[in-house]
Amino acid sequence: MTQTVKVVGDNLPLDLLLVRKFGLSGQRLVAKTLALNPGLAALGLVLPAGIEVVLPDAADVTDETETVSVVTLFGESES
Numbered sequence: 001m002t003q004t005v006k007v008v009g010d011n012l013p014l015d016l017l018l019v020r021k022f023g024l025s026g027q028r029l030v031a032k033t034l035a036l037n038p039g040l041a042a043l044g045l046v047l048p049a050g051i052e053v054v055l056p057d058a059a060d061v062t063d064e065t066e067t068v069s070v071v072t073l074f075g076e077s078e079s
Contacts, residue, residue, distance in 0.1 A: 002056060002057055004052050004055070005055060006052050006053075007053065012046065014047060017053065032056040037053055
């Protein structure tokens, strides 16, 4: 279930709003939020005070994990 929040402060970027709400951020989370809010991206980087933003369901956000390969310049260390 989606949730609608109202921006009450000035100078709040979308990604900071998402971090405060979900405790995490990421490109997929921003993309889902923008998909739920047509025209939100046109407002710019900072959300204006008073705007209502529909947030994705928390279950949809936390279920997605991404595996990242780590490459080092020095190779694997032997213990």
